[in-house]
Amino acid sequence: MAKTIAVVNQKGGVxxxxxxxxxxxxxxxxxYKVLLADIDPQGNATSGLGINKRELEKxxxxxxxxxxxxxxxxxxxxxxxxxxxxxxxxxAGAELELVDITRREARLKNSLxxxxxxxxxxxxxxxxxxxxxxxxALCSAxxxxxxxxxxxxxxxxxxxxxxxxxxxxxxxNPLIDIEGVLLTMYDGRLNLTHQVVxxxxxxxxxxVYNTPIPRNVKLSEAPSYGMPIMYYDKNSKGAAAxxxxxxxxxxSNGKEAK
Numbered sequence: 614m615a616k617t618i619a620v621v622n623q624k625g626g627v628x629x630x631x632x633x634x635x636x637x638x639x640x641x642x643x644x645y646k647v648l649l650a651d652i653d654p655q656g657n658a659t660s661g662l663g664i665n666k667r668e669l670e671k672x673x674x675x676x677x678x679x680x681x682x683x684x685x686x687x688x689x690x691x692x693x694x695x696x697x698x699x700x701x702x703x704x705a706g707a708e709l710e711l712v713d714i715t716r717r718e719a720r721l722k723n724s725l726x727x728x729x730x731x732x733x734x735x736x737x738x739x740x741x742x743x744x745x746x747x748x749x750a751l752c753s754a755x756x757x758x759x760x761x762x763x764x765x766x767x768x769x770x771x772x773x774x775x776x777x778x779x780x781x782x783x784x785x786n787p788l789i790d791i792e793g794v795l796l797t798m799y800d801g802r803l804n805l806t807h808q809v810v811x812x813x814x815x816x817x818x819x820x821v822y823n824t825p826i827p828r829n830v831k832l833s834e835a836p837s838y839g840m841p842i843m844y845y846d847k848n849s850k851g852a853a854a855x856x857x858x859x860x861x862x863x864x865s866n867g868k869e870a871k
Contacts, residue, residue, distance in 0.1 A: 615648070615732040616866065617725060618792050619754035624770045625741035627762040628797035630657040631832060633738040635851075636758075638662075638841035639859035641694035644871025645733040648687065648696045652677075652721065652746050654707075656700035658738040662690050663839025664699050672701035676724045677749065678710050683728050692844060696732070704746070711745045718785055721749035743777050751781040756792035761813065763799055763806040763825075771816065791820050793865065795858070799825035824858040827851070 620633040633649065641647040651658040652673050656666045666672075675681040676698065687698045711717040725735060737750040751757065757778060761767045782789050794817045800806055814821050826832075832851035835842045842851045863869055 615729045615735045617735040617754045618756050618758050619737040619739055619750040620758045621739045622760055623741055623743045623774055627760050629760050630738055632760045632795055633736050634658050634661045635841050635855040636859060637736040638692050638695055639843055639855045640734055643859060646694050648732045648735045650698040650737045651700035652750060653700055653738050653740045654705040659699040661836040662697050666701050669699055669701050672699050674701060674703035674707055677707050677720045683724050708745050718748050718752045722753040725753050752785045754789055756790050758792040760795045760797045762797050763809045768812060794821045796825035798828050822861055824854060824861050826854045
C-alpha cells in the first residue's frame with residue numbers, strides 16, 4: 614500500500630512544486646511506482662511534467678467536487694513509473710464549493726484509498742495556503758514534507774504550519790507525522806543560511822534532510838520544457854541534489870533503489 618506524502622508550505626516561492634516534481638520523478642526512476650497528485654490550482658506540477666492544463670477535460674477538480682474515480686483521470690506520464698493526477702484552473706473554485714459538502718475534509722482521502730494498492734508512493738503538491746485543499750491533503754497524508762527556503766522569513770510561517778498540522782492530527786488524522794524538512798535554494802556561503810539551518814535542526818530534531826537543494830539555473834529551466842531535472846539535464850547540480858535526496862528519502866523509509 615502506498616505511503617502518501619503531502620508537500621506543504623503556505624509560503625510561496627520556496628521550491629515546493631520543484632521539489633515535489635523532482636523527488637517524485639527521481640523516486641519513480643529508482644524503480645518505485647509513484648502517483649503525483651497536483652491539487653494546486655496553479656497547476657505548475659502538471660505543466661512541469663509536460664501536460665497542457667488548458668487541454669485537460671478532467672482534473673483533480675472532478676475528483677474533489679464530482680466524486681469521479683482517480684483511475685479515470687490520472688495520466689501515465691512519459692517518465693518512468695510516474696503517474697499524474699492533473700490540476701486545472703477549475704480547481705481555483707473548489708475551495709468555495711467544498712464548503713457546503715459533507716465531510717469536505719475527507720474527499721481526497723476517500724478517493725486516494727481506491728488507488729493506494731496500485732502505488733508505492735503518492736506525493737501531493739499542495740497550494741501555498743492553508744485552505745480546504747491543503748486540509749484535504751493533510752487528512753489524506755501519512756506524512757508531511759516541508760520545503761523551506763534558507764532565509765529569515767521562512768521561519769516565521771513555520772509555527773502557523775505546525776499549528777495547522779497539530780490541529781489536523783487532533784481532529785482528523787491522528788497518525789500524521791513529519792516526513793522531513795527540506796532546505797531549498799541553499800547557499801552555504803551565507804551566514805544567514807547556517808543560522809536558518811541551525812534553527813531548523815533545533816525545531817525539528819532528526820527531521821532535516823542532510824541533502825540541501827542548491828540554487829541552480831538548470832532547475833529553473835526544466836519546468837519550461839515540461840521535464841523533471843533528471844530528464845532535462847542529468848549532469849546538473851540540481852539533478853545530483855534530487856538524486857541524493859531520493860536516496861535519503863528511500864533509506865528513511867527502509868527502501869533502496871531497485
